Amino acid sequence: MTLHERLAALLSAEKDATATLSNAAAFLFDEFDDLNWCGFYLFSRTENCLILGPFQGKPACCRIALNRGVCGTAFSRNESLRVADVHEFPGHIACDGASRSELVIPLRGGDGRPFGVLDIDSPTLNRFGAADQETFEALARAIERAVDLTVRFY
């Protein structure tokens, strides 16, 4: 089975958002080398910001304002952001001082609007190339499909 098929199979039995995103974070963190943080920030309509969701890695900041940091910027633009050197990204939010590069991918509902982001950090400069971005975007699509958006979002 491909990585994508194994993730889809892992997530197929459960629709609960917390359970699905928890296992997705654990799967990605376990499968890929050279990561120090991997997890989700989820949009809260009532708070109008991103709030920390299931993750693997060191404790992280709980809230990220829209348009702030790599996560808030990727969410607000509704596009992936691949940052080769986080120190060069204006407004980067340093949760784990070991992070050197970062990839953030919006998670979208059926209407195309984002409901959160997948955030992946590495302690290595320029860890993520274009091919990695494509791989993680495809995995993010599998995660979106596995989350029942009617339960916790919108």
Ligand code: SME
């Ligand atoms: N670096 C992120 C904040 C989240 S941590 O990496 C877990 C950002 O700038 O949005």
